[in-house]
Amino acid sequence: MSSNYRIEMKNIQKSFGEIKSLQGVDLKLKEGEVLGLVGDNGAGKSTLMKTLSGVVVPDAGEFLFEGKQVKIDSPKTAKELNIETVFQDLSLCDTLDVASNMFLGREPVKSMGMLIDKEKLHEKSREALNRLGINISSTKLNVQNMSGGQRQAVAIARAMLFNPKVLIMDEPTAALGVKEVNMVLELINTVKKQGVSVILITHRLQDLFEVCDRITVLYEGKCIDDRPIDEFTLETLIKSIMGVPEGVHAL
Numbered sequence: 001m002s003s004n005y006r007i008e009m010k011n012i013q014k015s016f017g018e019i020k021s022l023q024g025v026d027l028k029l030k031e032g033e034v035l036g037l038v039g040d041n042g043a044g045k046s047t048l049m050k051t052l053s054g055v056v057v058p059d060a061g062e063f064l065f066e067g068k069q070v071k072i073d074s075p076k077t078a079k080e081l082n083i084e085t086v087f088q089d090l091s092l093c094d095t096l097d098v099a100s101n102m103f104l105g106r107e108p109v110k111s112m113g114m115l116i117d118k119e120k121l122h123e124k125s126r127e128a129l130n131r132l133g134i135n136i137s138s139t140k141l142n143v144q145n146m147s148g149g150q151r152q153a154v155a156i157a158r159a160m161l162f163n164p165k166v167l168i169m170d171e172p173t174a175a176l177g178v179k180e181v182n183m184v185l186e187l188i189n190t191v192k193k194q195g196v197s198v199i200l201i202t203h204r205l206q207d208l209f210e211v212c213d214r215i216t217v218l219y220e221g222k223c224i225d226d227r228p229i230d231e232f233t234l235e236t237l238i239k240s241i242m243g244v245p246e247g248v249h250a251l
Contacts, residue, residue, distance in 0.1 A: 005064070006031045006197045007052070007083075007166055012061035014047055021047040022058065023221040029166065034188060034198040036208040036229070039218035040241055045201050048218070049168050052199075053085040054078035084164035088171040090155040094144035098136060099125035101143055102158040128161050129153075132190055149180025156187050160196070167191060170201045185210050205237055219243045 007029045014022040022044045029035050039045050050056040052063075054075040063070050065081050072078050078085075092101050099122045100107075108120045125139040134153045136146075143151055152172055159167055169188070173181045181204070188198060188211045200212060208215060208229065215232055217225035217240045225240040232240075 005029060006033075006066055008064040009048070009052065010062050010064070012048060012051055012058050014051065014056060014058045021221050022051070024061075025218065025221070025223050027216060027223070029197045029199065031165075031197055032192055032195045033214065034192050034200060034212045036212040036215040037199055037201050037218070038203075038205070038208070038215060038237070038241055042220075043218040043241075044221040045218055046170065049085070049170065049199065049201060052078065052166075053083060053168055079162075082163060082165040083168070084159040084162070084166070085168040086152075086155045086159050086170065086172060088174065090151055092143050092151060092155060095142065097140045097142055098129075098146075098154055099139040101154055102128065102139075102161055104158070106162070124161070125157075128157050132157055132160060132187060134187070147180065148176050149183050152176065152180070152184055153187060156184075156191070160191065164196055166197045166199070168199045168201075171203065172200070173202060173204050173207055181207065205234060208237070209234070217241055 005028045009025065009027040012022050012025045025044065025048055027048065037045050037049070047056060051058045052072065054072050054077055057073050063072050070081060072081070093104065096104070102125045103121055108117045108124065109115060110117045122139045129136055129139070134157055136150060136153070143154055146154070156169075156172070172184050176184065185207060188200065191198060192211070200208070202208065212229045214226070214228050215237065216223060219241070220243070224243065
C-alpha cells in the first residue's frame with residue numbers, strides 16, 4: 001500500500017531544452033530509511049532531488065506523501081511537507097554565527113514581533129546541537145572559522161531544527177577528512193534513529209555501505225537498479241553506475 005511509504009515519486013520527467021534529464025523516474029522511501037541515490041555525472045540525481053525539494057518543477061509525474069497525492073511546486077511547499085535539503089554548497093553565511101545560520105530566515109522574535117529574540121535563538125540552537133550529539137563549543141562562533149566537518153554539521157542541524165520527515169543530503173562528505181567523514185556518517189545514523197527518512201547523494205561509494213538501507217541507481221535519466229544494500233558489493237555497484245547492472249530490480 002502507498003501508506004507504507006513516506007514519499008513516492010512516480011514517472012518524474014524533466015527536460016531542459018533538448019536534454020532529457022529525467023525520463024520517467026520512480027522513487028520510494030520508507031520512514032526511517034536511508035536511501036543512497038547514485039549515478040554518474042549527468043545521470044539526473046540532483047535534478048530529481050531538486051524536484052522533491054521544490055526547486056525544479058517536473059514536466060510530468062506525481063508525488064505521494066504518506067499515501068496522499070501532493071503538489072510540490074516550490075521550496076515553500078516542500079518545507080510545508082517537512083522536506084528539508086542540505087545542498088552541497090551548504091548555503092551558510094560565513095559572517096554569521098552558528099545560531100544565526102541555523103535559524104536563517106526563520107528567527108524567533110520577541111513579543112512585539114520586531115526584534116530577534118537572541119537569547120531564544122542561541123538556546124534553541126544549543127538544544128538542537130545537543131540532540132544530535134554535535135560537539136560545537138559555542139553557538140556564537142562564526143562559521144567561517146570552522147572546519148568543513150563542523151560546517152556540514154551546522155547545515156544538518158539547521159535542516160533538523162524544524163523536525164523534517166524527509167532529509168535530502170547532497171554530497172555531505174565531499175572534501176572532508178576521514179575523521180570528519182565519520183562524524184557526518186554518525187550524524188546520518190542519529191537522524192535515522194529519530195525516524196527521519198534520508199536520501200543520500202554521494203560519489204563516496206564506501207559511505208553508502210556504512211549508512212544506507214537501500215540504493216537506487218540512475219543512468220541517463222532513468223532508474224536502472226533499486227535493491228537493498230546487502231545485495232550490492234562495491235564491484236556490482238560500480239558496474240550498475242556504469243549502466244551494466246546484473247539485472248533491473250523493480251521498485
